[in-house]
Amino acid sequence: MGNQTESIAKQGGRLVICLRPITLGLWIGFVGTLFAGQLAAQGKLSDLSKTAQARVVKIYGAGGLAGLEAYQSGFLVSPEGHVATSWSYVLDVDPIVVLDDGRRFESKIVGFEPALELAVLKIEASELPFFTVNKQSGIQWGDPVLAVSNLFGIAAGNEPASVMQGTVASITDLDARRGTYKTPYRGQVLILDLIANNPGAAGGALVDAQGELVGMLGKELRDAATGVWLNYAIPSDALRGAIGDIIAGRKSSVVDTSKPMLDRGKSHSPKSLGLVLIPDVLEATPAYVDDVLADSAAMRAGIRPDDLVLLVDGRRVENQRSLRELMRRIDRRDEVEITVQRDTEIVPLMLRP
Structure with a gap:
């Protein structure tokens, strides 16, 4: 200068x-x-x-x-x-x-x-x-x-x-x-x-x-x-x-293994919430949203295409595999708190089935 x-x-x-x-x-x-x-x-x-x-x-x-x-x-x-x-x-x-x-x-x-x-x-x-x-x-x-x-x-x-x-x-x-x-x-x-x-x-x-x-x-x-x-x-x-x-452990990125893995019919999944993710072709494909299903919990909560899922119930989402594992530990009848990055904004959202 x-x-x-x-x-x-x-x-x-x-x-x-x-x-x-x-x-x-x-x-x-x-x-x-x-x-x-x-x-x-x-x-x-x-x-x-x-x-x-x-x-x-x-x-x-x-x-x-x-x-x-x-x-x-x-x-x-x-x-x-x-x-x-x-x-x-x-x-x-x-x-x-x-x-x-x-x-x-x-x-x-x-x-x-x-x-x-x-x-x-x-x-x-x-x-x-x-x-x-x-x-x-x-x-x-x-x-x-x-x-x-x-x-x-x-x-x-x-x-x-x-x-x-x-x-x-x-x-x-x-x-x-x-x-x-x-x-x-x-x-x-x-x-x-x-x-x-x-x-x-x-x-x-x-x-x-x-x-x-x-x-x-x-x-x-x-x-x-x-x-x-x-x-x-x-x-x-x-x-x-x-x-x-x-x-102190009140905010953690580690999967809570004390919660058991539920049967697929009893647990949440990206699809059950209305999330369509980008193709999972890499070992650590990021959890980017490609589309949102009509009349779904994700659409009602305001999730948009191109959102990047960062947290599920306060737990860090490292990739699509970890996202699915986190959702396998949540009962399908329960609401899910998801935090996404939208461009430069951090947006917390509550998905209610």
Whole structure:
């Protein structure tokens, strides 16, 4: 952007991008001076960076279409190996988690919250350094922050995660309408004056001058109309409840095997609810809706073609096979709660037979 920097403010309920000329040296000097003052009582900036880096992990999973990267970032939220990260196509397979010291672990997805673009993974480890997710972060406009992530996949082993420093440029509501910033998240975000949307940065940690977690770095978002990139983080206090519910087992992606498989004539199925899915030709074909049968529970609930089924009764739908297995455990006389992704919206629906 040359000798310009972005500031984003909310005016009349809309995000407004303002370009203000400023020399790069002056800006770096200003941010550095601000950090120096804030960190004087806490010790060296390098110590703060190392502490945060020890709590950030590298995540490797599935690649996306058109050569999209197969890696992203996450951060530890418990000493027992729970990792918070951004929900994305990278998690279409059980990913590999690499710790700051280079140790590699296979992980399992224990739960996710699509509306927050949040997923929680679990690795088999203990006594790990972790971030406490506080009720209130206390972060304010103009506060200095560090963004810690595996941007560009540079840190493949025991190399430390990358650290960028900057400030919170604005705190505002994100309205990611179709044709602008595409994300299902609807809520408050921290707008950052650092480049936090590079490949691999999503799911990284945003920390304040005391080393406390204040947010999770968001995905790469670009306004289709203006071409402007948005650098943002979801505040940690918005994530706290969902992270706690997932770790406690109140929201889980694991099939509840305590419920027995019912006979096909007694259980639900996609067809019994009026769902016609796309052809199941792959080992892990996504549960996309191809058509909806007339006068069916699915039609009455408002399911549409091209909807992607994400959850059934709060359980994650990994593919069409898992969808059928989940429905085999639900009595055909019972209603079914289904959550779908429709374009960039997350839509919960209740299907009543």
